[in-house]
Amino acid sequence: MPELLLYAIVVAMRYRDTRNAETNVSFETAVMQGMDPQTGGLYIPETITRLPSSFLNRNPVPSFRDIAFEVAKQFVGDEIPDDELMAIIVDCYPFTAPITPIDPTTYVLELYHGPTCAFKDFGARFMARVMAYFNRKESNPLHILVATSGDTGSAVGSAFYGVPGIDVTILYPDGKISPLQEKQLSTFDGNVRSLRVNGTFDDCQKLVKTAFTDSTLRNRFRLSSANSINIARLLPQSFYYIYGSLLIRDRCHFDSKIDCAQIIAVVPSGNFGNLTSGLMARQMGAPIEGFVAATNSNRTVPDWLNNGEYRPRPSVETLSNAMDVGAPSNFERMSAFYSLEESRKIMAGYWLDDAGTKDAIRSCHDRTGYIIDPHGAIGWAAWDSIRSGAMEQLLDGSKNPEGMPGLLGTKKTAPVWAKNCVGKSCVGMILETAHPAKFGETVRESIGREPSMPERLERVLSLPDRSQPMSSDYAEFRSWLEKNL
Numbered sequence: 001m002p003e004l005l006l007y008a009i010v011v012a013m014r015y016r017d018t019r020n021a022e023t024n025v026s027f028e029t030a031v032m033q034g035m036d037p038q039t040g041g042l043y044i045p046e047t048i049t050r051l052p053s054s055f056l057n058r059n060p061v062p063s064f065r066d067i068a069f070e071v072a073k074q075f076v077g078d079e080i081p082d083d084e085l086m087a088i089i090v091d092c093y094p095f096t097a098p099i100t101p102i103d104p105t106t107y108v109l110e111l112y113h114g115p116t117c118a119f120k121d122f123g124a125r126f127m128a129r130v131m132a133y134f135n136r137k138e139s140n141p142l143h144i145l146v147a148t149s150g151d152t153g154s155a156v157g158s159a160f161y162g163v164p165g166i167d168v169t170i171l172y173p174d175g176k177i178s179p180l181q182e183k184q185l186s187t188f189d190g191n192v193r194s195l196r197v198n199g200t201f202d203d204c205q206k207l208v209k210t211a212f213t214d215s216t217l218r219n220r221f222r223l224s225s226a227n228s229i230n231i232a233r234l235l236p237q238s239f240y241y242i243y244g245s246l247l248i249r250d251r252c253h254f255d256s257k258i259d260c261a262q263i264i265a266v267v268p269s270g271n272f273g274n275l276t277s278g279l280m281a282r283q284m285g286a287p288i289e290g291f292v293a294a295t296n297s298n299r300t301v302p303d304w305l306n307n308g309e310y311r312p313r314p315s316v317e318t319l320s321n322a323m324d325v326g327a328p329s330n331f332e333r334m335s336a337f338y339s340l341e342e343s344r345k346i347m348a349g350y351w352l353d354d355a356g357t358k359d360a361i362r363s364c365h366d367r368t369g370y371i372i373d374p375h376g377a378i379g380w381a382a383w384d385s386i387r388s389g390a391m392e393q394l395l396d397g398s399k400n401p402e403g404m405p406g407l408l409g410t411k412k413t414a415p416v417w418a419k420n421c422v423g424k425s426c427v428g429m430i431l432e433t434a435h436p437a438k439f440g441e442t443v444r445e446s447i448g449r450e451p452s453m454p455e456r457l458e459r460v461l462s463l464p465d466r467s468q469p470m471s472s473d474y475a476e477f478r479s480w481l482e483k484n485l
Contacts, residue, residue: 013027013045013046013047013074013075013076013077014026014045014046015027015029015030015043015044015045015046015231016043016044016046017036017039017041017042017043017044018041018042018043018044018332018333018336019036019039019040019041019332020036020038020039020041023036023039023041023043024046025043026079027075027076027077027079027231028079028134030043030231030232031127031130031131031134031224031230031231031232032131032134032135032142032222032224033224034212034223034224034225034226034229034230035209035212035225035229035230037212037213037215037218040209040212040213041332042229042231042329042330042332042333043231044231044333044336044337045075045231048074048280048283048284049074049284050283050284050285051070051071051074051242051284051285053285055070056246056285056287059250060250061243061246061247061250062243062246064093064096064097064239064240064243065086065089065090065093067239067242067243067246068089068092068093068126068236068239069085069086069089071235071236071238071239071242071284072085072089072126072235072236072239073085074284075231075235076130080130080133084133088126088129088130088133089126091125091129092122092125092126092129092236093122093125095113095114095121096113096243097109097110097111097113097122097239097240097243097244098110098113099244099247099248099429100370101255102364102368102369102370103367103368104255104256104257105252105255105256105258105261105387105426105427105428106368106380106383106384106427106428106430107244107248107252107427107428107429107430108370108372108376108430108432109240109244109429109430109431109432110432111240111431111432111433111434112373112432112433112434112435114155115158115456116151116154116155116158116184116456117434117435117437117438117454117456117457118151118154118155118322118433118434118435118438119151119237119240119274119431119433119434120151120152120154120155120156120233121155121158121159122236122237122239122240123155123228123232123233123234123235123236123237123273124152124155124156124158124159124160124226124233125155125159126232126233126235126236127156127159127226127230127232127233127236128156128159128160128163128166128226129159130232131144131160131163131166131224131232132163132164132165132166135165135166136165138165138222140222141165141166141167141222142165142166142167142222142223142224143166143167143168143169143221143222143223143224143481143485144156144160144166144167144168144169144223144224144225144226145169145171145208145211145212145223145224145225145226146168146169146170146171146208146225146226146227147171147172147201147204147205147207147208147227148170148171148172148177148185148201148204148227149172149173149176149177149201149204149270149271149315149321149322149323149324149325151181151322151433151434151438152226152227152228152322153170153171153172153184153185153194154181154184154185156168156170156226157170157184157185157188157192157194160191160192160226161188161190161191161192162190162191163191166191167191167192167193167485168188168191168192168193168226169193169194169195169481169484169485170185170188170192170193170194170195171194171195171197171204171207171208171470172185172194172195172196172197172201172204172467173196173197173199173200173201173203173204174196174197174198174199174469176200176201176317176321176324177321177322178321178438178439178441178442180437180438180439180440180457180460180461181321181438182196182467183460183461183463183465184457184460185467186465186466186467187460187463187464187465187466188466189466193466193468193484194466194467194468195467195468195469195470195477195480196467196468196469196470197470197471197472198469198470198471198472199471199472200314200315200317200324200326201315201324201325202314202315202325202326202327203472204472205227205325205327205329206472206474207472207474207477208225208227209229210474211223211474211477211478211481212225214478217478217481217482220482221481221485227271227273227329228271228272228273228274228276228329228330229273229329229330233273234273234276234277234280234330234333235277235280237273237274237277237278238277238278238280238281238284238286241265241277241278241281241282241286241288242281242284242285242286244429245263245265245281245286245287245288245429246286246287248263248427248429249263249287252427255427256427258424258425258427259425260425261425261426261427262289262290262417262420262421262425262426262427263287263288263289263426263427263428263429264288264289264290264291264292264383264386264417264421264426264427264428264429265278265288265290265291265292265429265431266291266292266294266379266380266382266383266428266429266430266431267291267292267293267294267379267431268294268295268320268323268375268376268378268379268431268433269293269294269295269301269323269328270295270298270322270323270324270325270328271325271328271329271330272293272301272325272328272329272330272331272333272334273329273330274431274433275291275293275330275334276330276333276334276337278291279291279334279337279338279346280337282346283337288429289346289417289420289426290346290347290348290415290416290417291346291347291348292347292348292349292350292379292382292383292386293305293347293348293349293350294350294351294352294378294379294381294382295323295349295350295351295352295378296316296318296319296320296323296324296351296352296353296354296357296378297316297318297351297353297354298313298315298316298318298323298324298325298326299349299351299408300312300313300325300326300327300328300331301328301331301334301349302349302350302351302408303349303408304331304340304349305340305343305344305347305348305349305408305409305413306349306408306409306410306413308340310331310335312326312327312328313326313327314326315327318353318354318357319354319357319358319374319439319442320357320374320375320377320378322375322433322434323375323378344409344413344414344415345415345416346415346416346417347415348386348391348407348408348409348414348415348418349407349408349409350378350381350382350385350386350406350407350408351378351405351406351408352378352381352382352405352406353405356378356381356405357374357377357378357381357442358377358442358445358446359381359446360372360377360378360380360381360384361373361374361377361442361443361446361447362446362447363380363381363384364377364380365446365447366447371436371443371447371451372432372436373432373433373434373435373436373438373439373443374439374442374443375432375433375434376430376431376432376433376434376436379430379431379432380430382407383428383430385406385407386407386421386428387421387424387426387428390406390407391407391414391418391421391422392422394407394409394410394411394414394418395411395414395418395419395422396411397410397411435451435454435457436451437450437451437452437453437454437457438457440453
């Protein structure tokens with residue numbers, strides 16, 4: 001009976017708008033529109049159903065592709081036939097998301113084994129192939145607009161490069177991403193173009209969002225998004241949470257000698273699409289007890305968890321540039337799924353400055369031998385701090401000094417898993433979101449040497465730059481779109 005019920009839900013899956021609960025659209029509409037053009041809201045599934053226990057408890061753990069297929073079926077419903085959906089997944093994922101234990105209670109979920117060496121490959125490749133499937137019946141081209149603070153643009157550009165009937169315009173903040181990241185963005189040609197914006201990521205994101213709500217522009221062009229504001233970028237990121245947590249669940253007792261250890265996912269966070277995907281994976285049955293929202297100096301969400309006030313602010317430039325987001329789009333989705341009180345029960349907030357980030361890269365390498373990138377380093381620092389006394393101090397009534405990096409919150413706002421963590425019955429799953437070679441200079445300054453560079457990154461260094469300059473003024477951007485789309 002549960003299997004039949006799940007099938008009924010799959011067939012009937014619909015999506016609503018975070019700003020208008022009465023909105024009811026298909027998966028195709030949610031994907032191809034990107035966001036609701038009337039309200040500017042983001043699409044979320046009306047229901048999220050737990051995967052069957054027989055599947056979650058399978059021994060050995062299901063393959064990454066099997067997990068991707070079972071999860072995708074729930075959200076795609078009957079809009080893509082099963083054989084076509086499996087073909088999409090097979091084409092998307094010639095790579096996987098391995099876990100690497102670096103000490104008895106710490107696992108790194110490596111998300112950089114795709115073509116652009118960043119976790120965005122998991123979502124971008126799925127989204128590109130789903131969009132291409134839906135776009136086959138259209139005669140007019142689909143124009144993808146994407147803002148990036150680092151890795152999103154290259155993953156999207158790679159995923160859509162050469163796809164017939166779809167072109168991509170990438171906006172990135174000039175001078176605020178690593179040189180290698182910029183090379184990955186600025187060297188595309190053909191159906192993929194890049195604009196280097198004189199401003200911050202928030203300025204890039206504002207340009208894209210304003211274009212989506214510009215009715216005159218939308219009447220002239222078919223526009224969609226490839227940021228995590230697009231539900232097709234967000235959903236597939238839940239695949240690796242389920243896969244990684246199942247692998248850890250089945251082996252952690254042998255590593256840590258902890259019976260029934262609780263898994264805490266430590267998520268380097270910027271626009272909060274990745275953490276939102278984790279929340280969805282947990283609802284689907286991923287054995288994850290809680291989350292740590294680990295940010296750099298752009299600590300909007302940790303502050304919200306701490307004091308209850310959501311206050312977007314201009315982004316601050318840091319070494320972990322993909323997280324330089326002061327007004328995270330996916331906060332809308334997070335708050336649609338969970339209230340502040342519910343979020344506090346499962347989520348802790350942590351932030352770290354640049355000096356602490358370098359120290360964390362050094363600490364991780366010195367203590368474990370593992371070379372971690374600046375984003376994952378914040379995750380390592382968060383987990384190591386929490387398991388080494390910070391959570392215990394919080395429960396004892398101590399607060400992190402005002403304005404100082406570290407674990408935020410009070411005894412009253414501590415997550416429900418805090419006592420178990422203090423009791424040494426938790427293990428950490430740190431999401432390593434990019435290959436450390438993309439941040440070679442920062443890594444070298446931290447540990448004295450640069451990490452080895454994958455061949456697929458070396459290749460882009462010799463390509464010519466093709467990006468075009470753009471101001472943060474919407475009128476100029478709109479004029480460029482009208483001339484170039």
